Amino acid sequence: MSGSASEAPRLTAAQFHRAPGVADWRVTATGTEAVFVASSLPAAAELVPAILEAADQFDVLPDIDLRPEAIIVRIPSSPATDIPAATPDFAAAVSLAAAELELRADPSRVQAVDIYIAQHSAVDARPFFLAALGYEPVDDGDAVDPLRRGPQLAFNALTGDTPGRGRTHFDVFVPADQAQARVDAALAAGGRLVDDSSAPAWWSLASPDNHGVDIASWIDTYE
Secondary structure, three states, rough: OOOOOHHOOOEEEHHHHHOOOOOOOOOEEEEEEEEEOOOOOHHHHHHHHHHHHHHHHHHHOEEEEOOEEEEEEEOOOOOOOOOEEHHHHHHHHHHHHHHHHOOEEOOHHHOOEEEEEEEOOOOHHHHHHHHOOOOEEOOOOEOOOOOOOOEEEEEEEEEOOOOOOOOOEEEEEEOOOHHHHHHHHHHHHHEEEEEOOOOOOOEEOOOOOEEEEEOOHHHHHOO
């Protein structure tokens, strides 16, 4: 590979979804992703050579997560709405290979999780979490796993709050066509709808004891 993927033209999520052959794929906070369900680890691994071939052909650098239940393929992008232009061709090639191997795509399993850490306005908690989790700083106030395994952290200062009482909430990024079902499931499991004024971009929910979770789908349709 030439390693030039980061310098290539970029696409929005909406432009990506208009490309042919990408119906298996969705865009979340961590990039463009597909999940192909498998009956076993060897069955899932059969897709790897085709992924490597397509990655070399289209000069992209995918993450591959191989599990006995499925193989997850992701083209990381930062921001996630800034997608490498070669991604649709890569995705279509991988989907074609998966279909030939009878590996079924399951968009309902695509997701990305971010954790928002609310801190006192006079406190910077990021150095602690960088050290404790082995993360790296990114942008002005975020932290990421350098191998893209764990959720991204964001640190939000609160005004008028009480020192020593940090609070957090989760952002769960799901495909746009799966968001309502995820919200309905969370509410049926005892959750509470806090705010749906931004739906279908995102819904703000709370657990029975008031932990916050936003179900977000806006990245998957970003223009």
